[in-house]
Amino acid sequence: MNCLLWIFYGLPINHPDSTLVITINAIGLALELIYLSSFLLYGNNSHRKKIFGFLAAELVGLGVIAGLDLGLFHTHDARSTFIGIFCIVFGIGMYTSPLTIMWKVIKTKSVEYMPFYLSLAAFLNGCCWTTYALLKWDWFILIANGIGALSGFVQLVLYAIFWRTTPRKSKTPATEVQMA
Structure with missing residues (x-):
């Protein structure tokens, strides 16, 4: 839409x-x-x-x-x-739909459910459209995408804060069983 x-x-x-x-x-x-x-x-x-x-x-x-x-x-x-x-x-x-995921990241201190590249794309897309809006002086594009850039930035900040506390998945395939 x-x-x-x-x-x-x-x-x-x-x-x-x-x-x-x-x-x-x-x-x-x-x-x-x-x-x-x-x-x-x-x-x-x-x-x-x-x-x-x-x-x-x-x-x-x-x-x-x-x-x-x-x-x-x-x-x-x-x-x-x-x-x-x-x-x-x-x-x-569209831009603020990850708010529930951002809250989950804060509560669990894990970015497991927040994809980094999606957050980066949201931030960059918001920044590009905000720049365009400032050049054309279009308030409608500016408001929607300025908030989008801010939302993407907050997601990236959360990722930077909590990526170290996210549990890493084992590199051993699930089909292999390790013997002690």
Whole structure:
């Protein structure tokens, strides 16, 4: 939903001169569709039904937002503001979704459930988009991705603090039995 909203935000009818926003989020949407396709291909029927339900809800939600945007607002500024608010909400939701994992890291003093590269990617992505937002002076991109960069930074700090206290997995394969 996040990429779909940002693509809609960047369209010339909403926010002119946002080619990079459209292009990069279209690539993100394509990657998401590839991931979902592989999940649907190899998942069981109950998971497929659940995913199709989520996809249908997202498309209906986007349709309602697009209809309201195009029907109620008639200037670029008004449309940008309306759709931008939704982009901020969903962007913050995407970036802050690891909050429960971050709390688990603090409680267990282990980064076992928080992948380093995912945290690094969130931080770098937030920083890149924040830089872009500052160059274009786009508040909607700045707010969502500034919070994203901050969230990624906090994850990296937690990783730096707790990576030494994380129990290491044995290098002995589970199929081999060691004799004393």
